[in-house]
Amino acid sequence: MPAQAPHFSARAAQIFHALSDETRIGIVELLVGGERCVCELQDTLDAAQSRLSFHLKVLKDAGIVNDRREGRWSYYELNREAFAEAEEMVRELRPRGRRPSVRVAANGRQGECCD
Amino acid sequence: MPAQAPHFSARAAQIFHALSDETRIGIVELLVGGERCVCELQDTLDAAQSRLSFHLKVLKDAGIVNDRREGRWSYYELNREAFAEAEEMVRELRPRGRRPSVRVAANGRQGECCD
DNA sequence: TTGACATATCAATAAATATTGATACGTTAA
DNA sequence: TTAACGTATCAATATTTATTGATATGTCAA
Numbered sequence: 581m582p583a584q585a586p587h588f589s590a591r592a593a594q595i596f597h598a599l600s601d602e603t604r605i606g607i608v609e610l611l612v613g614g615e616r617c618v619c620e621l622q623d624t625l626d627a628a629q630s631r632l633s634f635h636l637k638v639l640k641d642a643g644i645v646n647d648r649r650e651g652r653w654s655y656y657e658l659n660r661e662a663f664a665e666a667e668e669m670v671r672e673l674r675p676r677g678r679r680p681s682v683r684v685a686a687n688g689r690q691g692e693c694c695d
Numbered sequence: 696m697p698a699q700a701p702h703f704s705a706r707a708a709q710i711f712h713a714l715s716d717e718t719r720i721g722i723v724e725l726l727v728g729g730e731r732c733v734c735e736l737q738d739t740l741d742a743a744q745s746r747l748s749f750h751l752k753v754l755k756d757a758g759i760v761n762d763r764r765e766g767r768w769s770y771y772e773l774n775r776e777a778f779a780e781a782e783e784m785v786r787e788l789r790p791r792g793r794r795p796s797v798r799v800a801a802n803g804r805q806g807e808c809c810d
Numbered sequence: 811t812t813g814a815c816a817t818a819t820c821a822a823t824a825a826a827t828a829t830t831g832a833t834a835c836g837t838t839a840a
Numbered sequence: 841t842t843a844a845c846g847t848a849t850c851a852a853t854a855t856t857t858a859t860t861g862a863t864a865t866g867t868c869a870a
Contacts, residue, residue, distance in 0.1 A: 583724035589717045599788070600712035601828085602704045608788045609698035618847065631829060633848055638827090652837045652846045663789035670785060673714070673723045674778035716858085733817065746859060748818055753857090767816045767867045 584672065592669045595662065598642035603627065604635050608658065611645065615657035699787065707784045710777065713757035718742065719750050723773065726760065730772035 598604060606625055610616055622632055636656060639645045644662045648655045713719060721740055725731055737747055751771060754760045759777045763770045 583727065589720040589724070592720050593715050593717045596711040597715035597827095600708050600715045602708045603828095605704040605707050605788070609704070612698065612788065612791055614790070614792065622846095628830070629847070630831075630849080634828070637848085649836095649847090654847060658788075658790040660790055663785060667782060667785045667789070670778060670782045673720070673727065673773075674782070675729070675773040675775055676727055677729065712857095718858095737816095743860070744817070745819080745861075749858070752818085764817090764866095769817060 588669075588672075591665075592673070594642050595644070595666050595669065598639050598644050599666070601635065601638075603631075604639055607632075607635060607639065607656075608644070611656060611658045615648075615655045618654045618656065621656070703784075703787075706780075707788070709757050710759070710781050710784065713754050713759050714781070716750065716753075718746075719754055722747075722750060722754065722771075723759070726771060726773045730763075730770045733769045733771065736771070 599608070603625065607621060610621055610624055618632065618636070621627075621636075622629060625632065627635075636645065636647070640647060640656075642662070643659055643665075645656045646659050648657075714723070718740070722736060725736055725739060733747065733751070736742075736751075737744060740747065742750075751760065751762070755762060755771075757777070758774055758780075760771045761774050763772075
């Protein structure tokens with residue numbers, strides 16, 4: 581069997597990439613408590629407006645956040661599903677079972693590896 | 696209180712960055728069942744040697760894998776701690792509590808946001 | 811001891827991402 | 841209406857990350 585469904589690695593890479601930047605982690609931290617307006621994020625993070633907008637788009641494209649417009653304000657909130665997905669991915673990538681106590685190469689021979 | 700310990704976001708970014716590439720996800724998938732020799736990874740992933748070595752280094756620098764040398768072979772395995780750490784990070788970034796049913800801006804005023 | 815091997819590292823380049831400043835667009839207050 | 845506002849998007853540039861081919865290093869077999 582394949583290790584994972586065909587697009588698992590692409591989706592995993594996308595989610596983890598969205599979380600691989602300190603500014604974006606900062607945004608997520610601010611959203612942990614609930615929905616926030618872009619202008620609040622801007623004040624708190626002290627980030628230039630277009631820069632913040634760029635990072636919000638990365639998060640949105642990865643499905644990490646949802647947005648909502650209200651008049652001239654935009655509100656962002658975390659998407660619970662994406663976090664469930666991320667947690668599940670970490671679990672699926674995590675080491676399973678135990679290493680054999682006697683080391684056996686995957687080709688079945690002990691202490692040898694390549695031909 | 697700060698949302699997280701001072702280096703949380705740096706460490707989170709590092710771990711997630713290590714997992715943000717399809718080739719590296721592929722490597723991790725191969726290691727899920729236990730330790731593997733570099734040459735096996737090379738055959739299975741069909742990746743150029745220096746390319747594979749580069750990605751293994753990214754994973755190693757992030758603490759995702761440990762390596763071991765035996766004669767002329769190198770073996771890599773997943774580091775359980777890093778996955779526990781990653782899982783915990785996802786949990787800490789995940790939305791908590793409930794959004795207020797009546798929307799209130801963080802500045803306490805309803806329906807308003809910025810000054 | 812010499813030569814082939816497994817792997818890491820390096821330098822050059824390519825490709826992807828991020829930052830910045832400018833502009834565009836819808837919305838609201840005056 | 842018009843002007844200021846909040847936000848998104850774009851183009852140019854800077855920065856980071858990945859790939860490639862070459863070389864270095866330690867190890868083992870002949």
